[in-house]
Every structure is written in structure tokens, then in C-alpha cells.
Amino acid sequence: MPPPPEPYTLEAWCQAIGDSRGRPLVIRDERFDAEYPSGVLVPLDRADYILVDASLPMLARTQSVLHEVAHLVLGHAGNALHSDIDPALEAEAELAADLLYQQMIRAAAKSGSRHGERPARLRSWRPSTWWADRRTDWHVNQLWIKLRAGLPDATIVSTTTGVPLPVEIGGSRHRHRRVIEVHDALRLLRPWCSRQVHASAQRRAHRYRLDSATAAAVADAATLAVALRRRQAAFPAVHDPLDTTPPVDVSDVRGETRRLARISCAWHDSPVVAAEVARWAPVVATINASDEPRHSPLAQMLSVAPLPEGIARRGRSSRAVQPQHSRPPG
Template sequence: MPKTSRRARCEAVADALDFPRPFDLDVLCDRIAAESGRPLRLVALDGAPDGELPSGVWVATSTTDVIFYEPATSAVHRLQIILHELAHLLLGHGEPDAERPAYTTRLLGEAGSGALAEDDELDLDQLRDVFGVFGVFGRTSYRDDEERDAELLATILSDRALDRALSSHPIGAAWRGAQHWLYLRWLRPLWADLTTAVPAVVLHEELRRGEPRMRLHRRVVEIRDAILALQPYVCAERRVQAEAVGAGQRVVADACWVEAARRAKLAGCAPVDVVARRGGANSATQVADGGLEGLDAEVRWLRRLDAARRGEVVRRFVEGSRR
């Protein structure tokens, strides 16, 4: 399959980047900041997620670039969110006179409340531009060219980060490729169900057949995006009930609320609640470190989630939601 002009442009930007080997996000951010001559800060989002706030936002003031990101997700997904924002910066996106989204004030309030060093002053009047990421709550999409470019470049950079890990991995590339095709088949039912409910998370960019790792990475990212987008469709009380039904089995508890939220979204229900961000290993919102092992762990967890989602416990829980 020939490269699209979009793919060629994004690969040219990736090729020109001083990409750290082995990959290190902090080093990459330092190099980008040195090249731009502007400080670059990463700030984890705080408080409860809501329908106004994407999973990642780039705020450019007159002096500083600040990237806000969703912390309550897996390392692989978190990296994609941050790289998407860095991609906007690398691609030179932004209009100085663009209208500020409503969540700007909240973000700058968080940044000013201790998330940044004391000498970092983020004055709302200095704000030059803000970019929302992913359509995590179904409020943005990749129909916008700049968003598609940023997400594609982030995908290319994520794949190159994984490629650095693969070069020193004891398992051969051919065996890995076959494994990734198997993983893609495993995740297709879950991906299809979740992206039917949240279609805005799908990046409609054709990837070549010889890129199974990149295809797998996209599938994992889109599943994770959909899970974040579905969180407001289950109220806090039902989340507590899901915990009780799971009886200590995190995967069952998460499968309960994810499936209930998916069906609520498909039924046309409005978001019903805000929920606290959740951490902890082995949950639908956070698991594993980055790298190849992280991608493998993602697949294994999401496959378990899908199996639990189709089980009797989840079926009874969802039917209880309708009564």
C-alpha cells in the first residue's frame, strides 16, 4: 500500500526529530524544549473527569508549553496522549486568535495550584492556544485534519519507541509479528463493540499489512479511549455496585461498568455522573508499564475484560441496570 501524503508528512517530521534511543519521554521533552527555546511541562489532570475535558490538552502561553494528560490509564495509552500533544507542537499547529475552550480556566487553575513549579506563572491572559485530544468523552473527533495529523504522528512515534525495545528483545521479529496478528484477532470483538458506541475514537488512517505492531497499538489505544469516554455513562452508585459484584475480582467489576456504560451510550442516554479518577494496577483504567511488555500486558488484560464482559455475572448486572 502506498503512503498517503498525510503519512509521508508525518514520517518526515518523525525522521527529523532527535528521537532518544533507548526511548525516554523526559529526554524527548527536553530535546523538544531545547529546540523550541520554550520550557515544556507535563501536568497530570486532577479531579473528576467530565464531559468538557479531553484526556490531553496542549496549552501554549506566551512563554511556556504545558501538556495536560489523563493519568488514570495505562502507560501505553498515557504515552499516546502525551505524544499526541507533542505532535501538535512539532507540526506547528495553532491559531493565535483561536477561541479558548471552556475548560481552559479550570486547567490553568490546576496548573497554578501546585502542579507546576512556583516560578511557572500561567496567566489566563497569556493563553495563546489550546488543543483538545482524542474525543475521550465523545466531544471531538479525527474529522479535523490537524487532529488526524497529530494522532497519526503520535502513532508513528509510539511505534518507533516500541521498535527500540524490540531491537534488544530476545524474541525474534517474525515471531513477534505473528503474535501481534493473533492479538489483533483477540481484541477485535471488544474493539468493535466499544467503537460502535464511541466511533469518534477511531483514526480512519489505513495502516499497511506489514505493520501488525502499529495496528495492534492503534487497536489498544482506541479501546482505551472508548473506555475513558464511557466513564460518565455509569453513575457512582452503580460503580460501587460493580465493585461489590466483582467480589475482589477487578476485571469482573470493570467489565460490569464498562458494559453497562456501553449499552447506556448506545441507548442514547446522556452522561449521568462524574467519577473519580482511578489508579491501581490491574484495572480497566490502569495497567502495566510501557514498552513491549506493556503492550503485551494491555492485550492480556483487555482480553480478560472482554471475556468477563460476556459472562453471566456481567449479564445479570447489566439487566439490573435496566430495572
């Protein structure tokens, strides 16, 4: 497999891979529904085509294409929709895609250093950068936990076949993996992302005079929170879904991590998000008056005697509640 050539883009590398194999490798952007894979490999007689979802952000698009390149290079057999591929092979291809991405990024950084440019991680380094990155990674991890818990039936391709654990993020590779898996989960919520909810959250955020970055995070968080609740309640998908993941630079993992961290903070802390969720996806708890109160197993074991009528308990003391009689008409 040839190394990434200049200008270190995904298309240039796929062209070099196709030239080395003697078969052109072509990338085509198509519009896929959320229930289908984000990328498929279609081998034809004269060329191999990688079809990728056109609505993906740049980082997720790169990962999807490299995932299919890994299937091609590793010689995995299966149909285009990956329905008959072993999950272990999917995890192997996803891990290989991570390594290919790191190889492409390192090649671009090495080329920049040869031209006298300092790497971005050194240009932006400050004494407080390490702590800021750890705090940002923690918020992204919380968003990942929330999405994985809210989408238990979703199939999100990971680099392991075991049960995913909310481990602490360490290093750029782990940060990239978290961002990719968050984007995979957000893609599954796309059919329920409403433009009305997003516009309503933006108006409410501007009403409270939030800055542009915070207002954008609040609007995205409200849209995702409502979409998650509607999906859990088996609501029908919206007709014109909103794409809440705008494209970013292919190598700007740190910038996308900060954007996702702002969304995570807004989802957890913002009263604007809570107000939009209460407006667009309220949870109505209906209690049947004929239902008898159910006692917990602990209460049944303790055999607590009920209070007599007319007695109400307040804290550590109790007092008699006198019955109120209506005054007879005089």
C-alpha cells in the first residue's frame, strides 16, 4: 500500500492506492438514509467505487472512506451493505481506518515541518492547554455515554467487539475515536432532528443574549435532546431533517472536540435546552386514580403500619388534621 502522497488529501491517496492495484478507486458522494451504512464499497468490472453519505461532516466522511479502504486492502469479503460481515472484521476495518487516518495526518504534519511550519499542536500549546483538553475530553465522553445509553438498539461500529466502556480519553487517537463514534450516533438521530426545534432554540438563545458559539451549541443540543426523546418514544421521523453536524477541517479533531463539548455542556446545564425539550417533547406521566399505591419490597419487609385517618406526618412530628365542616346556611 503506497504512503499518502502530496497534497495529503483523501482523494489523492485513494488515487495512489488505485494506481498501485491497477484498478481505479473512485469516491462518490451520495445521499443515504440513516438506516443504511455511511459508506459502501462497490467493486465493478473496471473500477472500485466507494459511495459515502454526502451529509457526513468531513471527519466522519474521511473515517467512512478509510473504513472501506481497509476492507479493500485487508481482503474482507461481503456484500456492499455489510450485512453478512463478521463484527470482528468490522472492528478490524475500523481500527485499520484509525491507523490510516493517523498515518495521513502524520504525513501532512511532517511535510509542513519540512517547509518550516510548526505543527498545530505546538503552535497552540500553552501551559493551560493540557487541562483544557482533559476537561473538553471529559465533556465529550459524557455526551458519548448519553448517546450510547439513549440508543441501546443502535449498531455503532467500534474498534472492539466487546461491550464499550466509558473509559477516560487519553491521547489524540482516543479523542479521534470518541468524536467518530459520537458522529455515528448523531447520524442515527438525524431523521428526528427538526428544523422547527432548532429555530425555536436559536430564538430563545438570542432572547437571552447568548454569544454566537453558545447559542449554536444550545440550538444543537436542544435539537438532539428532542430528537433522542422522540426516537425513544417511537415518534415518526420529520419530513425535512436538519443536519446538526457542519463540516469541519479534516485534521481539526481538537476543534470538533471543543464544539461537541459545548453541545454536551448545553445539553446538561442549559435551561434553554430544558425549556425546548419541555415544549417539543414533554413526558406526560398519567396516573390512574383507581390504581392502588404499590409498596416497595423494603416497606413490605418492615411491615410498616399505616397511619390512622386524620393523622398527617411532617418530618419527625405528627399532628392531627381536624376535619373541615362547611358552615350551614344561615
